[in-house]
Amino acid sequence: METSALREPVLLVLLSLAEQPRHGYSILKDIESMSSGGTKLSTGTLYGALQRLLDNGWIERVEEESTPRDRRTYMLTSRGRRNLQMEIERMRHLTKVAALRTARKEA
């Protein structure tokens, strides 16, 4: 996961958790509002992404005794935040290249 471009659901989940720890439904709603309703993840896709991120140590569960089992909260780890920053840098670089190329073409 570390060396290739992130898949869209994974990136969106990371972006959602970058702001604050969230539980599953909150992540779904946040992604929907982030994309102005353009992207709606299914629960299958969401939990597939969460499982991959947990396995890679990019996110972790917030352990609270009072939290019910069906409403667990997830948060970014420092590793996840670092890799998200790198992904954003990669996208920024790509956007810059794209802007330069299209500007050259127009000129």
Added chain:
Amino acid sequence: MTLTAYRWLLCLYPRSYRHEFGDEMTAVFREARNDLAPAVGAKISFCRREFCGLLSGALYAHLTHLSGSAIRFRRFDMQRQFRFPLSTVFLMVVIFAGVVLTIAKASTIAGDTSGSAWPSLVSVMILMLLSICTAAGVVVGVLHTMRRGGVHRLENVQGLRSSMQSNGREP
């Protein structure tokens, strides 16, 4: 999609996955369903999305479960412009089932006594499933062989990735 149908579809996932995420997924599904707009279109879209998401998620979970972390299944990811929407796959299966049923019905009406020449829908579906499993097995084998051979390292020659790695990204 009802909660019962959702729970039934969750059975397609490996047991360990259900144990870890099953309760949460059901709770999130329930909340999302309760929050749906009353329009019929929104409900159909929601059901289609959940159905396709569960099927693909279960397939992915099984493949990951079978192979452990030895193979990174991102290799199955296609570039966005070449991807089939999941709804297309779903519709193709529905259309295929319709065609097989129509053929079976037509042969019955025509009084074709050699009914065995037309395989039943169930047997065709089982055959399709076996074919898909075989194809998936072959793909996994090829990917595994490529990984053992170090072919996957060729992707490191791409300039963008190299520049990212030189910027300190983890291997």
